[in-house]
Amino acid sequence: MTAQARDGGAAAAATQAGAEARTAVVLADGWRFIQGDPAGAAQPAFDDAAWQPVRVPHTWNRIGYYEPRVGVGPNTAGTVAKYQGVGWYRLRFPSPARASGEKVWLEFDAASRIAEVWVNGVRLGSHAGGFSRFRFDATSALRPGASNIVAVRVDNSAPVAGSATADVLPLSGDFFVRGGLYRPVRLIVTNPLHIDLLDHGGPGVYATTTSISAGTAQVRVRTRLANDTGRVANGAVVARLVDAQGRVAAQARVVFRLPVAQVSEQQQDLAVARPHLWQGTADPYLYRLIVDVVDGRGRVVDTVAQPFGIRQVSIDPQRGFLLNGKVLALHGVGLHQDTETSDWAMSEADIARTFATIRDMGANTIRLTHYQHGETIHTLADRYGLVLWDEIPLVTQWTQGEAINPTTALVGNAQQQLAELIRQNFNHPAVAFWGVANEVDFGPNRPDFLGKPPAAIADPKALVRLLDQQARQDDPSRPTVMAACCQGDPAAPDIVGLTQATAVNRYYGWYYGKPAGIGPYLDGLRAKHPHQPLALSEYGAGGALTYQTDDPAGGPADIAGPRQPEGYQAWVHEQTWPLLRDRPWLFGTWLWNAFDFGSTVRREGDSVDVNTKGLVTYDGTIRKDAFYYYRANWSAAPTVHITGRRYTQRAYPVTDVRVYSNAPRTELALNGRSLGGKTDCPNRVCVWSGVALAAGTNVLTATGQFATGAMADRIEWQLASAQAGAFRIDAGALVAAHAPDAVFGSDAFFSGGTARSVDVFARGRAPVRPEIAGTRNRDLAATFRAGAFSYRIPTGPGAFTVSLTFVEPAEQPGSRIFDVATNGQTLLKGFDIAGAAGGPLTEVTRSFPVTATDGVVTIDFVPVKGEAVVSAITVLPRR
Known part of the structure; x- marks a missing residue:
């Protein structure tokens, strides 16, 4: 370890938000980590030489792997790490150069699930919640011009009664809460007169499109100012919107007089002539919102600049989701924040690859489940126009043991995490919904991983109402939503109407009946709640790569075991999507899930501790057949895909061949001999029935004719002589x-x-x-x-x-x-x-x-x- 590396970022890149106004330094390299809770680790003199060198983002957990015969992904039984408990991080770094009176803040994009932070032995504070940004004022603890030590104690212990994490959401869920500093850490230097950095991790600047008319749009900008100068501060706040060509589209200035050690909110209204609206994937146009703080001598002392899209959203029980007053049919995916290659410590490149895969499928919306996701994916969604559902980790459980009411501390944690979610993502035009709960309506029919239900079942309604009211008050411009598991079940509490809109997680063809049952179920829910906007927030089926079927209607899937064939998953989606497409009153549909993901409550398919419902493998390398079904239906990009490519050793000498194609005409050939063409295949599924295979190698080629030219897909099947x-x-x-x-x-x-x-x-x-x-x-x-x-x-x-x-x-x-x-x-x-x-x-x-x-x-x-x-x-x- 070099001295420079141990100093953790002496060579780290710095970014300037405004001239001599604000500097941010990423603290990525030079960290030391140990799993455990050694005494005295917060003190500067503590010897951490034997600790593991790591780079942040970092997590100590690795969850889930495929069986070796699958040949997918880097994880094995030997690399799995399920430790939940305390870990420590320490970093030596030079104090950033700063002028007299400047403030230095330590910013964590996430630390799971609770964290305590010290600088040079001085405790700065703690944060409870593993998914949101938090900051501490480190100014007085730092030694200017000298080496400094930050120490962070992180604890991702399972939340059981009496534990340190007992009142920190989530209490449970079909996913594993990893530990560590798994998102970036920064030092931020500001002038003593600055935009507030202690507003629940938010930017301190909050903009809302209040109206859109034929020739103008009104944007309200609220700026929180903090005065740490030691004297009354006078000055002005200048807010402006700059278009993509660098021209100022609107500007407003307001003067202020701010007492010592006070925070005040300044409000400005910007009138934008001929606004260029943010229109989702069709036209995700972004302005740049720049807010300058100018002191009494005319100097810019702080600046916050963020992308901003002018748009308004709403939902209607009859028309569905409306963007800028026009119906936009939302169809997309649920997403967790892990990948097999890096687990929760995803780099920006990891997240960009994930996002690109979802875009390539043709999705126009993502439900960011079941907790707050990071800044990177929000920024990508803004840039490319995908509509986001954000939610807090109130998942399945909100009390411990036999308790029927949540503790005061847990309610407070839920409110804190909701406030952080809203503040930190307020300016992202992609965010359309604030989700306040997921599957809290099981009633006595709880999942097995929660154990035997208590004698009296906790009622979620009071907590959901409280969070709904908070979200509406904090941001009236976006509707509140929740995802219900069990509406329609006689034993489940009726929670429809507690939020402005309700969505349901319903797995017909998997946990319930046949896929065709989803249509009547949704119709019945609508008949019961005709004035409530409704959506389908989860649907789907497991899909294991090494299990195959000759007919997906041939028998039931093994929902908790190995027999989850890829072809059955694709068939469930084939049967389900047309029923959803034909119900335009749904304000959105989100399939489950974009990718396989780690979950230690499962042992299914050809994997261990992996939820197999993803359309793409956990490591992101293999797109299952169902992925291409949606690409053919959702995307305008030319798509031709023969299904069953991993079912290479065929059991029968005669079979149907299915091709997902959005080509006007698609032709199939077997061993170079044409089997004919099909035009405008219904549901984008072309089927050649009763195709006879020969003993040995059978080469299938499907060719789609597009306006841009031909596109072909080729696969090989083998038929053993004993099967002929x-x-x-x-x-x-x-x-x-x-x-x-x-x-x-x-x-x-x-x-x-x-x-x-x-x-x-x-x-x-x-x-x-x-x-x-x-x-x-x-x-x-x-x-x-x-x-x-x-x-x-x-x-x-x-x-x-x-x-x-x-x-x-x-x-x-x-x-x-x-x-x-x-x-x-x-x-x-x-x-x-x-x-x-x-x-x-x-x-x-x-x-x-x-x-x-x-x-x-x-x-x-x-x-x-x-x-x-x-x-x-x-x-x-x-x-």
């Missing part, structure tokens, strides 16, 4: 069971019936897996299709052997009787599985010769008493 002409179907299974002596495909080629299993799955509990007698492959036998149903298997002409596997799931002999017919010929008459096997949960097989004269083997299952069932079907050529 063979159909082995795991009935009732979304993902086929592994068989040691043959490859089965998941349930496909069926019509009617329902998919079931003898196994019992429950989220948060181990599955119940009863023994099945007489089987060589228990998992294959465990799933089944039930009811009245048929299979139509495209074998091609020839002679085949049909083998059927049956397991009676629960009934006794004589309780279930059905017929089985093939190509119109009855093969089994009055079949009783339990009678044939001697009881339930015992495998029975039956085989028959069949001739497919028209190239199809049809198998009909016709109930006589109860439902027909079948667990597996094989149709093999007779040699």
Whole structure:
């Protein structure tokens, strides 16, 4: 470690906000870190030579990884770090040069989840809340012209009753609260007469577009002035808007007289002629708002300059979201602030890549969940026109243990974090909503990770109302919103109407029923609350890269286990989006989630401690099929994408090929032979049905014809020779069971019936897996299709052997009787599985010769008493 590096930023770049007015120095290099709580670490003489050298932003946590066979991401079981507790940071740095009377402030963009700060052994203060900016006046603690030491004690301990973090939100959630100084740290030098830096981490300048008319716009600017000069200060505040060409579009000046050690607010109204409005992604035009503080001698002593967009937002229960009085259909994603490569300590480049991926999908809005995100993503959203939903970390839980009311300290922390959220992001035109709560309406049906519900369930309404009133008072120009999990459930508290608008997190096709259920659910909610603006704030499904399905309707997904095929996730989105698009009264829709993210309450898909609902992998490198479905629907950029590219070893010799395309015409070729073209595919999904694959390598090429030229996508599938002409179907299974002596495909080629299993799955509990007698492959036998149903298997002409596997799931002999017919010929008459096997949960097989004269083997299952069932079907050529 060099002396320069240990001094932490002697060579750091400085930025000047105004001539001789304000200087900011980023403190990134030279930090020392230790995990633990050594005594005396705040004192200057403490020996930190053995501590780990780190660069800020930094977090000591690494959460989540994919199984090695996936081949994605840098994390492994060995790199995971889940420590929650105390960590210390220390930095030696030279005191910045400053004139007499100048003030020096220490600024932290975030420290999770509580922090205490000392400079040269002098305690500056503490901050509770892991997501917002905070500052301390370090002037008197610094030694001018000498080396100084800042020491920071950070604690991200889990908030349990009696702990230091017990009253610091979030108390829980489906994400892991990392620790550390995971956003930048700065020194800021100002003159003693300056714009206030101690207003909840805000800029001290707050601008609002108060009106927009045909030829003018009114912008109100409020500036908080602080006088630390030691005498009465006289001067003026000059506020101006500068357009993109550098011309002053509007300017106003107000004089002030400010007593010693006082803070006052100065207000000015700017009239902007022919305003160029901020219009979202269509035209994200930004002015530059510059506020100068001029002292009595005419010198500019402080300056704050920020991008500013002239715009107004509102929501209407019938028309949805309005930007500058015009309807804007919001469609986008939820987003957490982690990436597998750097976890929470994301660099500006990391955030820019994340943001670019979301833009490339065609989203025009982001819900920044479930806490305040940093400055960088807000700035990018301003620049590119994506509308933001900001929210505080009031997530799921707001009391500890059996308490039915939150503590006074917790209420205060919620109010503090809301004030910080609003102040710090007030001037961003991209921010349209203040979110005050997420999923606080579970009632007794709480998530398993919260444990058994107490006898009396806490009522969230009083806390939500308090925060709603605070947000409306602090910023009446933006609507308040909340995300509800459980509206419509009889046991859930009715919280619709507590905020100006309500959104719901509803996972049809995952936690609830079929994807088609989302439409009637939303219609019912609207009928019950016709005057409340409504939105869908979360929807989606898990998608694991290494699990694949031949038919996403073939069986239920494993919502808490491994079988979460990528194709099922894409199918859920295909089914859901048209239902949302056709309900324009929704003020927005946000799918869950843009990226897979770390969450230690999960063990699912092909990952550990990762929520798999992202459309892009945790490390940002692989875009799942569903990503391209939305790109084809949301973006004007030419898109052609063949689905199933990771399902390379195919189970069936005949399959449908799906292509997401927004081309006017799309053509598919197999091994160079055209399979024809399709025009203006509905829902941007082009389907070629019954495509026959050859043994060996099958090259599929989809080509879209656009006005700008052709665009093609190419993938390869392999069909083993043992699969050519063979159909082995795991009935009732979304993902086929592994068989040691043959490859089965998941349930496909069926019509009617329902998919079931003898196994019992429950989220948060181990599955119940009863023994099945007489089987060589228990998992294959465990799933089944039930009811009245048929299979139509495209074998091609020839002679085949049909083998059927049956397991009676629960009934006794004589309780279930059905017929089985093939190509119109009855093969089994009055079949009783339990009678044939001697009881339930015992495998029975039956085989028959069949001739497919028209190239199809049809198998009909016709109930006589109860439902027909079948667990597996094989149709093999007779040699």
